[in-house]
Every structure is written in structure tokens, then in C-alpha cells.
Amino acid sequence: MSVVVVIPALNAAQTLPRQLEALNSQTDLDFRVVVSDNGSSDGTPDVARRWVPTFHSLEVVDSSDRPGAAHARNVGVGSSSEDLILICDADDRVRPTWVEAMRRGLASSDVVTGPLFLVWPDEPGRREVWNVDAPPMSMGFRPYVPGCNAGLTREAFMGVGGFDEDLFRAQEDVDLGWRLVGNGHDISFERDAAIDYFQRSGLRSYLRQQWSYGRAHVTLFMKYRDAGIRSASWKTSARWFVEWAKQLPGRVRSGDGRTAVGGAVFQLSRCWESLRTRTSTPL
Incomplete structure (x- = not known):
């Protein structure tokens, strides 16, 4: 099954190289990367294009016509045709087995997520893990798939219409997960599909x-x-x-x-x- 990794990006020139380096160090390198630029003013698209020779395929698409991670992700997914869609953020760092574990999970499930290892730039000694062994739950209603660590089949993603772009402040990933569950999809959990989840500095x-x-x-x-x-x-x-x-x-x-x-x-x-x-x- 073909794989695309979609990365929404807004003024991520300083952090995107860390994520791209992590993707270039995967145990499974058979995937394409799409960086969806949501209107950066710091040269993020140019930074992404410098990595084109490093990857089998890396493309930068423009999603600046509407603000929000939901829109950026939808544009990134819409520009691709791969069977499996993996989504991560420009300011985090996927662990080395992330793609391999996502591919394995999506062989038997339509939606997959994994652990988030919190990283606090202002407190380098601090260690926390979020949703360590199961998908997170919100409002006691339904589980969801965090937008920073999501794997979906294209059929499942398109079947619910992608992310709701009206939820531009946040919670668009919770909404997507709820609609997926409501549409009959279970969210699987892969322990090896882990990321380092960087918290805001300052x-x-x-x-x-x-x-x-x-x-x-x-x-x-x-x-x-x-x-x-x-x-x-x-x-x-x-x-x-x-x-x-x-x-x-x-x-x-x-x-x-x-x-x-x-x-x-x-x-x-x-x-x-x-x-x-x-x-x-x-x-």
C-alpha cells in the first residue's frame, strides 16, 4: 500500500528540519512527503524544498488561501493519491519506527494512532507520556486520533469528508475522530507509532x-x-x-x-x- 506523509506548516522554518530529519531516518522509507504551507512568512517553503534531494519524493503545496491546520491538512491530502495517509506536525519529531508501525496498523484497521512523548523545551529534564496505551478520549464521548500522530486509509478519510475547516482554532482532530467512530471505524493503537510531542516554548x-x-x-x-x-x-x-x-x-x-x-x-x-x-x- 502506498504511503504519503502530510505535514501542515505555518512559520515552521526553525522546527521543520527536525521533523524531516526524523522522517529521513525511518526504518521504513517507502513513502512520499507533502508539506502544506499555510501562509508562512519565514521562508518555510524554501526550507522544505532544500530537503527535496534527500527524499524519494517531497512536494510543497500552497494552502495559504484559508488559515488553519484543518485546511492545510485537507489540501495536503487532496494533492496526493496514496492509499495510506499519515499526518504529523512540523514542530514535533516522529520516532524511527513511526512509518513502519503505522503501515502495520493500517493493514488491519482504518485509523491508527500511537503514544505522544511530551517534550518541554524550557524544562529539558521533564518526562511525560500522553495516551500511553490507548487512543485519547474527549468529553467522555468518543475516542479520537490526535492530528499530530494520525494514520488513516484514504477511503476512511474521504468517507467522512476530511477535517472540518470551520474548527480553525483547535479540536479539528477530535471532531475528525468522532466522525470516524460515528461512521463505524475503530481507532487502533500502535505502541511503536510514537512521536516526540514538543510543547510551546515560553x-x-x-x-x-x-x-x-x-x-x-x-x-x-x-x-x-x-x-x-x-x-x-x-x-x-x-x-x-x-x-x-x-x-x-x-x-x-x-x-x-x-x-x-x-x-x-x-x-x-x-x-x-x-x-x-x-x-x-x-x-
């Missing part, structure tokens, strides 16, 4: 990302509000913040203060957007 950038995630959380819920997802009451939200405040000093002392504050910013954003849209949403 506290302001990280918190801005969490604020955007909180707003996108509400937008996604509103799309599925009639699907039976249980919302959190305002009392439950208030109780969460009280418990967060109690735990914060200890988490700061243990070196987890940044994540704790990020969680609070996410929840504040969720509450603000819920008030603005007059809807009650899950934690």
Missing part, C-alpha cells in the same frame, strides 16, 4: 494556546450538543477551580506549575466562551 505562548483550546472546546461541543454529551454545571466548574487553587502550591513545588496554570487558563477560556455563547459545556 509561558505566554503556551497560555495563549490553552486559551484558544478552551474556546475551541466550546465550539466543538456546540456542534455535538444533541449527541448526549454531559455538560458541567457552573457549580461543578466552581468546585474545580477551588480544588485547583488548593493543589496549586504543591504542584508548583513539584515543578508542575506551568501545566497547572495552563489547565486553569483552559477552563477560564471554556467558561468565558460558554457565557458568551450561553451554553453549558463539559469540563
